[in-house]
Amino acid sequence: MHKRKSENASEKEESKHKRYKTASENGHESNNQDETSNLLKIPASKRELPSAVSAAVSILLGACLNLEAALAAEGMNAFIGDLGAELFNESSSVRTKVVEHAQRNGFSVPSPTFEAPVSSTKTKPSNQSVQSDNVNKHNVSMLSGFQLTGWNSADIPQKLPKLPEVLDPFLAKAAFTHQGVAGYANLSYERLEWVGDIYMELTATLLISKTFSAHTPGKSSQMRERLVKNIQLAEYAKQYGFEKRIMMPKDRPFSLLEKKDQIKIEGDVFEAYIAAVVLSDPANGFNKAVQWLKDLWGMTLRKDIIENEKRGLPESPMWKLQGDQVDVALIKEVNDKELLRRAIAAPGVRIDYLDAADVRKGKDKLPIFTVGVYLTGLGETKKLLATGTGKGKKDAGNEAARKVLSSPMMMKLYGDRKKMMEELAEREQAALASHGVHSTEQSK
Numbered sequence: 001m002h003k004r005k006s007e008n009a010s011e012k013e014e015s016k017h018k019r020y021k022t023a024s025e026n027g028h029e030s031n032n033q034d035e036t037s038n039l040l041k042i043p044a045s046k047r048e049l050p051s052a053v054s055a056a057v058s059i060l061l062g063a064c065l066n067l068e069a070a071l072a073a074e075g076m077n078a079f080i081g082d083l084g085a086e087l088f089n090e091s092s093s094v095r096t097k098v099v100e101h102a103q104r105n106g107f108s109v110p111s112p113t114f115e116a117p118v119s120s121t122k123t124k125p126s127n128q129s130v131q132s133d134n135v136n137k138h139n140v141s142m143l144s145g146f147q148l149t150g151w152n153s154a155d156i157p158q159k160l161p162k163l164p165e166v167l168d169p170f171l172a173k174a175a176f177t178h179q180g181v182a183g184y185a186n187l188s189y190e191r192l193e194w195v196g197d198i199y200m201e202l203t204a205t206l207l208i209s210k211t212f213s214a215h216t217p218g219k220s221s222q223m224r225e226r227l228v229k230n231i232q233l234a235e236y237a238k239q240y241g242f243e244k245r246i247m248m249p250k251d252r253p254f255s256l257l258e259k260k261d262q263i264k265i266e267g268d269v270f271e272a273y274i275a276a277v278v279l280s281d282p283a284n285g286f287n288k289a290v291q292w293l294k295d296l297w298g299m300t301l302r303k304d305i306i307e308n309e310k311r312g313l314p315e316s317p318m319w320k321l322q323g324d325q326v327d328v329a330l331i332k333e334v335n336d337k338e339l340l341r342r343a344i345a346a347p348g349v350r351i352d353y354l355d356a357a358d359v360r361k362g363k364d365k366l367p368i369f370t371v372g373v374y375l376t377g378l379g380e381t382k383k384l385l386a387t388g389t390g391k392g393k394k395d396a397g398n399e400a401a402r403k404v405l406s407s408p409m410m411m412k413l414y415g416d417r418k419k420m421m422e423e424l425a426e427r428e429q430a431a432l433a434s435h436g437v438h439s440t441e442q443s444k
Helices: 002-025 030-040 051-074 081-104 132-137 169-174 189-211 217-228 230-239 259-280 285-300 302-311 336-344 393-405 408-434 439-443
Strands: 350-355 367-377 380-390
Touching: 051 081, 051 169, 051 189, 051 259, 081 169, 169 189, 169 259, 189 217, 189 259, 189 285, 217 230, 217 285, 230 259, 259 285, 285 302, 336 350, 336 393, 336 408, 350 393, 367 393, 380 393, 393 408
Parallel strands: none
Antiparallel strands: 350 367, 367 380
């Protein structure tokens, strides 16, 4: 009896297999349509794509993301010109259509996988650049230093700017997913932060260059470091609650990690989110990310920006499209050292700026210098007037000079002594002149 049931079941299975095979060979799709109709009757929460289809869709989505990340990282402008912009657009369109179609019919969308890591091989730049009209034609967001404006204190927000949205669900999830959860070949925040870091460095460089025209390259680099260092990015991430969205491996829960590891991960996730914003919206993503960073960083540099505006310096000649020459005297920095020199320096008077303490590290791990301002002359011999601290010796010296300038007692004391010295020198000159002796003859 049992044997007979087994044979009947086998015959039914074989008959079913023949029906599918015959339908396929004759080009008939009736059985497939029936299967699809039955599948669509399943509640949306239970629908799963067939395993082979799911795997193929996963690879397709991963390949698209791979292509877009490579184009963004290598620079589609110098990489393959118009074709790069078109590929970026088409790839994003394919991903969006696949996701929308699946979600519209209630299917769960598989996570993207990568069959191979993105190549970092650099391609020799083309001699021809893509003009702005070609970029706009393909609706790809590209940023130029000539288009980006510097900070203006009046435009800096008073409260935390709104978080820009990541339009692609895969990227939105990947920006917070650790490699150990995503899988070695899948998209994670480690992969995305590598791309986001480039966008962030570029934006910070352009904004500082456009705003602080008198800054030396060294001082500009220090300011950029203040904006992009991990501890600062981690602080931004906390303000938006990013730490609550991070998905770590079960054996490495985020809450149990050491503080330094948490800061590193939060900084990486912040950079990954920037990349996700850009890559999920080829037309406007970059501009959205730039405006967001500009507002955030503007709040951090508010005091520096206001002080810079008080000096009324012109825009850097670097950004003059016609190469107009700018009088160097207009940009030359009149700092506190120079103001102190004008106030108390005179012939025979020396003002020296020397190290007053060992270099130490601040909370942000950057070096802090201590410099003292010493006076020789006006009745003093290498007297320490004040000390100042700063990220560089120049800044520290300026702070020391500022302290002297802000001391009414010292400024009156040495101002009066300078005046007496000048009056005495004038009387001596007058006496010599009355005897027909010139100062040059006396010096001989």
